[in-house]
Amino acid sequence: MKTFRSGGIHPEENKFTSGSPIEEMPVPALLAVPLLQHIGKPAKALVAVNDEVKKGQCIGEADGFVSARIHAPTSGKVKKIEKHPHPGGQFAQTIFIEPDGKDEWLEGLNTPEEDFNVLPAEEKLLRIKNAGIVGMGGAGFPAHVKFSPPKDKKIDTLILNGAECEPYLTADHRLLLENTDEVLKGLAIISSFFKGAGVVMGIEENKPDAIALMTEKAAPYGFQVVTLKARYPQGGEKQLINAVTGRSVGNGQLPFDVGCMVSNVATAAAVYGAVCRTRPLIDRVLTVSGNAIKKRKNVRARIGTMFSDLVTHCGGLGLKRTNLLISGGPMMGKAQYSFEVPVTKTTSGVLFIKEDRIAAAKERPCLRCGRCEEVCAAGLKPWVLGNLSQKGETEKTAEYGLSQCMECGSCSYVCPSKRDLVHWIKYAKTINADIKKRAVKSGN
Amino acid sequence: MEIFVPILSLSAITFILGLAILWASKKFHVNRDPLIDTLTAMLPGVNCGACGYPGCAQFAENMVKKRDPSKICPVGGSELSYELGRLLGIKLDEAKPVVCVALCNGSGKTTKFLAEYKGIRDCWAAMQILPSLKQCGYGCVGLGSCVSACKYGALKIKDGLIVVDDQRCIGCGLCIVKCPQGVLKMTEKREKKFLVACRSEDKGAATRKYCSNGCIACGLCVKACKYGAVKVENFCAVIDDAKCVSCGDCVAACRMVKCIHLTEYDIKPVPVKPEEKTPGCPSCPVNCAGPAGHEPGPPPGKAG
Incomplete structure (x- = not known):
């Protein structure tokens, strides 16, 4: 069985929801749609307070090359536009939409299925751009930019990221099972941008039903299914490429430098919707799980659904006090401070965790045992980075490969001293960025 | 008698090395402005870096070399600026605390x-x-x-x-x-x-x-x-x-x-001092016997 070369861990899977079908979540009473749901510049608001909007109407225009459109998740009225908590941690400009209950599509959207084979490539890319599709695995890189790599780079392998190596999360697994055709067609559309590229689907062994179904259904398309050993962080772009093709993406290289392109399951399904059905990205499948929530589910929620509405939909919280609310998976997700945080295009899961599942311990000094080095998938020395950053010598961390850290959290997971290594690394990145910013400022 | 052999040989080596040091000190002598040391002593000496230089010594050195009136020590305030300006023979921008x-x-x-x-x-x-x-x-x-x-x-x-x-x-x-x-x-x-x-x-x-x-x-x-x-x-x-x-x-x-x-805030009133006439030379910190009104800095002829 294939897997990536170095590092990695295998945390408890806790995939409680892998058997529960995707549930359509009703539109809540108020939707908060942030203008920043991707990497790059936030979108520019196109609507004003009290404007009537239709489902799928573009309410935020992409501002710049690396940016994406934002669409109204349902029909209704714009109630207010103001700063609101964002899963990224800070406040972000957010458009509040009060649904009118009709859920009417804007004319010309949600059309009957079209054959994508007859469409020219430019038209397909334009549709993807107009639908505001971004990488839905977590990074949120605008898809139309990703699918048009520099001309001199030849893509020979398109990889579908079906690893879903994060514990708890099962959203991609359910999509593979229930929306198989959409995923496959989406993948066929993406592969049509790269002439002669082979398509490989990398799925971890803990999803045997998805592997069996995909092997059967993908055969007519000529797609190959590769079973991967369950290991974290296999869903990382570089790790997945290494696991599936054996190629290694070097420092500072991007996947297309080694002729690969990786796409998330949810992104492939969204690409199908955008190209064949002219459906903008207004909802996504996410896992609501954890031991503090009463009913653990996979739901299809509208973008802008607040976490408090998810709690109500999933039967409420089991105890008086939830100790940890995470947007994303337990390894790479971000702890949230508010239930008013909305679901965005990149929210793959929302976890509600009780105190007994949190390894809350005081941070102790580094033992230099080297376990973090063993598990680091990027081949770094996390303990050096952590220690330097704690001592305030963040500028030195660059020579130890700070920028190559993808913050997967394996080092923090294994540390016997309970050191917050990833947090120290993120801290060093922030401080270094600030130093750079100030240097640029004073240089001018 | 044997005792004189090491005594004499060591004395000879010492003497030769002494001469070498003497020659080196003349040959590699660096002309350092005594004003730099005077200024350094006057500065707060906390090396905070607020002036834009790494520390007080570097600030003093640059003041003496460049005589830039826009560079000031914000920690020292007006009083220090006045004193520094007097020694350097320039009028420094007013340093507000x-x-x-x-x-x-x-x-x-x-x-x-x-x-x-x-x-x-x-x-x-x-x-x-x-x-x-x-x-x-x-x-x-x-x-x-x-x-x-x-x-x-x-x-x-x-x-x-x-x-x-x-x-x-x-x-x-x-x-x-x-x-x-x-x-x-x-x-x-x-x-x-x-x-x-x-x-x-x-x-x-x-x-x-x-x-x-x-x-x-x-x-x-x-x-x-x-x-x-x-x-x-x-x-x-x-x-x-x-x-x-x-x-x-x-x-x-x-x-x-x-x-x-x-x-x-407890602020000392800004010193308004009359233009003092130092006997001899007004341009340098030490009351040198050089000609009055020579270029600001160390008196000519006495450098080194």
């Missing part, structure tokens, strides 16, 4: 905390998952990244809010860049300093919701000021130091939230 102020007065008592934060005790680290520990997205985060930057112990966190000790702050400005929110600011030190200790850009009603000490941009202070020194910008009042005459009308008018603060 500065002091660090915090543009936030939302302590744990006046504003609510957002969540229990258990991560790294540093503002920058906390801001990766929270806008601030408190509900206001503009104010002091309250974990004290700036405290460790202050070499003089002038900053401390009290009840989740930064407090500046006026007696200890020397105005070096090292803390400013350590604040991720931009709460700390250097301002001119005056005997009576009025300051709007808030920088919230939210509308009044929104600010009111999360902080009872936040500026709600009610504009009462603007009306009260007879000198047009107070303005409301981005839903927050700002006092223009250039126009402020420290009358205190704004504080009296600030009834709603008490966001305007008065701090009284």
